[in-house]
Amino acid sequence: MPDSEMTTNLYLFARGEQEASPVKPEALLVERICCGDDEAFSEFYRMFAPMVHGIVLARVSRNDVDDIIQEVFISAYRNFSSLRDKNAVGGWLAMIARNRATEFFRQSKPTEELAEDVSQNGSSLARAHEILSAIRCCPDAYRETLVLRLVEGMTGPEIAERTGLTPESVRVNLHRGMKLLREKLGIGVRS
Amino acid sequence: MNDEYLWNKTGSDAEIEGLENALKAFRYREAAAPRIPVRPASIKENRSRNFWRFSFAFAFAAAAVVVLSGAWVILPAIDSSISDRAVNEVPLQKLPLADIPIIYTATAIKNSQPKVIRESVKIRQPDQTKIRPVLAVAKSLPNEPSHLQLTAEEKYAYDQLMLALSITSSKLKIVKDTVSQIDKPNTVVERYR
Numbered sequence: 548m549p550d551s552e553m554t555t556n557l558y559l560f561a562r563g564e565q566e567a568s569p570v571k572p573e574a575l576l577v578e579r580i581c582c583g584d585d586e587a588f589s590e591f592y593r594m595f596a597p598m599v600h601g602i603v604l605a606r607v608s609r610n611d612v613d614d615i616i617q618e619v620f621i622s623a624y625r626n627f628s629s630l631r632d633k634n635a636v637g638g639w640l641a642m643i644a645r646n647r648a649t650e651f652f653r654q655s656k657p658t659e660e661l662a663e664d665v666s667q668n669g670s671s672l673a674r675a676h677e678i679l680s681a682i683r684c685c686p687d688a689y690r691e692t693l694v695l696r697l698v699e700g701m702t703g704p705e706i707a708e709r710t711g712l713t714p715e716s717v718r719v720n721l722h723r724g725m726k727l728l729r730e731k732l733g734i735g736v737r738s
Numbered sequence: 739m740n741d742e743y744l745w746n747k748t749g750s751d752a753e754i755e756g757l758e759n760a761l762k763a764f765r766y767r768e769a770a771a772p773r774i775p776v777r778p779a780s781i782k783e784n785r786s787r788n789f790w791r792f793s794f795a796f797a798f799a800a801a802a803v804v805v806l807s808g809a810w811v812i813l814p815a816i817d818s819s820i821s822d823r824a825v826n827e828v829p830l831q832k833l834p835l836a837d838i839p840i841i842y843t844a845t846a847i848k849n850s851q852p853k854v855i856r857e858s859v860k861i862r863q864p865d866q867t868k869i870r871p872v873l874a875v876a877k878s879l880p881n882e883p884s885h886l887q888l889t890a891e892e893k894y895a896y897d898q899l900m901l902a903l904s905i906t907s908s909k910l911k912i913v914k915d916t917v918s919q920i921d922k923p924n925t926v927v928e929r930y931r
Contacts, residue, residue, distance in 0.1 A: 585774055588771060588774055589770075589771045592771035592772070593768070593771075596766060596768070596769070597765075597766045600766035601766070604764060609764060613769070617772040620771065620772050621772055621774075624774060671760060671763070672763060674760050675760045675761055675763050675764060678757060678760055678761055679761065679764060696744070697754070697757050697758055697761050698761045698762075698764050698765055699765060699766060700758065700762075700765065702745070702746045702747050703744070703745040703746055704745075704746060718745055721744055721745065722741060722744070725739065725744055725754075728757075729739070729753075734753060
């Protein structure tokens with residue numbers, strides 16, 4: 548290690564800071580949003596809406612998901628100034644989504660979700676509801692990762708990047724969650 | 739179950755693909771971003787600006803109250819000390835007694851504060867044992883109008899003396915009134931009416 552680099556690291560260590568990490572694209576978007584760029588907010592929304600959708604869908608009824616997504620993004624927009632590490636905006640947004648969903652779940656009365664198009668494609672939708680209900684019965688960490696993977700179609704690395712979780716924990720959650728889901732759906736038993 | 743497919747979609751796994759296809763119905767459908775609230779940042783800025791404005795106004799008002807109340811308490815003391823100093827700093831000089839009016843200031847002499855007065859009285863009436871109880875009554879000398887032509891220096895000294903006497907007499911009056919605690923007429927004329 549060159550002397551200058553070592554000196555820099557020592558200096559950063561003494562100040563209690565880590566070596567400066569590269570700025571992520573979402574951090575640049577946040578900077579632009581803070582400067583009043585509305586287009587940047589639309590880009591930010593497109594980037595993170597699937598993740599927020601997955602997190603919320605793992606907790607609340609499908610009919611209420613859209614409203615909660617809107618609330619989450621408006622809340623994020625209002626509080627961007629309080630975000631210290633712009634690189635961690637994904638984890639921060641995921642936390643807002645979890646809190647909103649939990650809050651909504653607490654306030655709402657227990658209802659039974661009914662499939663929209665029971666008459667059309669009844670069997671496939673019923674199957675989808677069955678799978679989603681089974682996912683929702685899993686522990687928090689598993690169901691969130693499973694929804695992001697199976698419903699939103701995100702890969703493991705994408706889930707880790709968006710939610711701010713480590714790739715290792717996402718991988719573990721996926722593996723264990725899938726195992727649990729198979730047991731719940733009886734897939735393992737059949738095969 | 740193909741773990742690699744589950745992790746990063748490499749390879750294939752019919753079971754997971756079946757689940758994905760079934761759950762596709764719930765996938766997020768792209769929608770427009772929510773309408774952004776009208777510049778919350780500027781609202782926050784205005785709030786903080788208003789806060790600082792009110793804080794400064796309040797601090798200024800508090801400081802003004804403190805200064806005024808302090809001045810109200812301290813100023814009388816300063817005033818009295820200044821007038822004492824003014825009396826003591828009056829230069830002692832022998833005035834041409836014929837040119838100045840005779841002034842009897844009984845209380846002043848009793849309290850032994852104004853040295854000028856005492857000296858002038860002593861010089862004018864050295865053997866006087868009893869002083870008339872007159873407070874700051876000035877008498878001019880009508881018989882000697884020609885002697886009233888004073889030089890600039892004499893006039894200055896005269897003015898200084900008059901100033902010292904007026905300060906002393908007013909101060910002594912205050913002291914006397916305070917000691918006696920009696921409401922009396924304020925002016926000499928009223929008192930002797």
